[in-house]
Amino acid sequence: MAHLNDAIGILLAGGQGERLWPLTRDRAKPAVPFGGVYRIIDLTLSNCINSDLRRVFVLTQYKALSLNRHIRQGWSSLMGLGDFIEILPPQMRVSTSWYSGTADAVYQNIYSVGSERSVYAIILSGDHIYKMDYGKMLQQHVDANAEVTVATIEVDAATAAGRFGVIEADSDWRVVGFEEKPANPKRSRHNPEKINASMGVYIFNTHLLIPSLIADAENHQSSHDFGRDLLPRVLSKHRVFAYNFEDENRSGPQYWRDVGTVDAYYEANMDLVAVSPVFNLYDKSWPLRTWQQQYPPVKTVFGDADRMGVAVDSMVGAGSILSGGGVKRSVLGYDVRINSYSEIENSIIFNHVNIGRYSRIRNAIIDRHVVLPEHTEIGYDLAEDRKRYQVTERGVITVVRDESMLEEPE
Numbered sequence: 001m002a003h004l005n006d007a008i009g010i011l012l013a014g015g016q017g018e019r020l021w022p023l024t025r026d027r028a029k030p031a032v033p034f035g036g037v038y039r040i041i042d043l044t045l046s047n048c049i050n051s052d053l054r055r056v057f058v059l060t061q062y063k064a065l066s067l068n069r070h071i072r073q074g075w076s077s078l079m080g081l082g083d084f085i086e087i088l089p090p091q092m093r094v095s096t097s098w099y100s101g102t103a104d105a106v107y108q109n110i111y112s113v114g115s116e117r118s119v120y121a122i123i124l125s126g127d128h129i130y131k132m133d134y135g136k137m138l139q140q141h142v143d144a145n146a147e148v149t150v151a152t153i154e155v156d157a158a159t160a161a162g163r164f165g166v167i168e169a170d171s172d173w174r175v176v177g178f179e180e181k182p183a184n185p186k187r188s189r190h191n192p193e194k195i196n197a198s199m200g201v202y203i204f205n206t207h208l209l210i211p212s213l214i215a216d217a218e219n220h221q222s223s224h225d226f227g228r229d230l231l232p233r234v235l236s237k238h239r240v241f242a243y244n245f246e247d248e249n250r251s252g253p254q255y256w257r258d259v260g261t262v263d264a265y266y267e268a269n270m271d272l273v274a275v276s277p278v279f280n281l282y283d284k285s286w287p288l289r290t291w292q293q294q295y296p297p298v299k300t301v302f303g304d305a306d307r308m309g310v311a312v313d314s315m316v317g318a319g320s321i322l323s324g325g326g327v328k329r330s331v332l333g334y335d336v337r338i339n340s341y342s343e344i345e346n347s348i349i350f351n352h353v354n355i356g357r358y359s360r361i362r363n364a365i366i367d368r369h370v371v372l373p374e375h376t377e378i379g380y381d382l383a384e385d386r387k388r389y390q391v392t393e394r395g396v397i398t399v400v401r402d403e404s405m406l407e408e409p410e
Helices: 040-051 065-074 102-107 110-115 134-143 206-218 226-235 262-273 382-388
Strands: 007-012 055-059 084-088 120-125 128-130 148-156 165-169 175-180 194-205 240-244 256-258 299-301 310-312 321-323 326-328 343-345 360-362 364-366 397-399
Touching: 007 040, 007 102, 007 134, 040 055, 040 065, 040 120, 040 128, 040 134, 065 084, 102 110, 102 120, 102 206, 102 226, 110 206, 120 134, 120 206, 128 194, 134 148, 134 194, 134 240, 148 165, 148 226, 165 240, 175 226, 175 240, 194 206, 194 226, 194 240, 206 226, 226 240, 256 262, 262 364, 360 364
Parallel strands: 007 055, 007 120, 055 084, 148 240, 299 321, 310 326, 326 343, 343 360, 364 397
Antiparallel strands: 120 194, 128 256, 148 194, 165 175, 165 194
16 A cells, blocks of 8 residues: 655746736746645645645745745645744756756755655645545555656647647556657547647656666756656656546546646636536545734625725635625635726635726736725726736736835735
């Protein structure tokens, strides 16, 4: 019987998140808020705790202050004797440069990994939205006598071209081929309408991982990436298997989202406010944890026909005040104030935002500490919005504070 006491988690959380700009201008991608009260990294860390994976290194790098603080305040206290969630910034013990790829990030912390004397190393990403029991994946890894196991999810072949690393597996789920974002991905032998996409979750036997990392570091032709470099090299010489994702979401179809772009991030948040949410935050059998600041309850005031503090099909964080303004199909963080006669629709509002009176906001992401003056209109004239804000291909507008007014990141 496999046991996660024999495993160590290595959570890659150092990504710059260029495609998620400008939300990553002041913070690492895993620290970007999600669902009003969470950070993106909370989903993977919750998976670790719920799976009983209790030794986790979090590898940080890019603008990690708020991420480090969040983990220290919200996660370190959950661990018992001998357990840990430990932040590892670049230490440059084996290199004089920043992380140059996912494999290089683990290689640069090879001494920390080796010191734990774990039998298995579970490589995780800090920027995906999903629920997964890593214990089930480890059990298959052991039962198959695998040396490497790659988590995969079935994705429609018609929409997969150029988007995912694609695994080719035989009838026993042994991996016989891998391509990084192919234009014509190979179909799954188990479901010809689908392809088996890599989820960026790997289990390595530690005695294979460490020499593989060393060999990769010495290869100057390598881009030092798990999917692009390490996996193809071990494929022909070692027992590599695929683990077909078993969703713990238990709400409709399988749910896994890479929120690497503004549009994908926006859509994942909007998934939460449906009447029957595609991604369920309220399942007590798989709790999602985070660190939350202490605020008073949400307050709604004014009940006039044209001046009503109300939120419909929305989520609203603590400390927020709907003071005569209306909110529809939106996600609000902490300490948000919506003033009288304002209308917010299909939007994501981060913490400490103040929306002035008579404003109309739709299809927008408003970053923290933004104060919008009265009569602000966003989302109604994209040509005008593009002059002031970033607008995606799908028409999502992102509003951030002026760089000259930046404060300590939260």
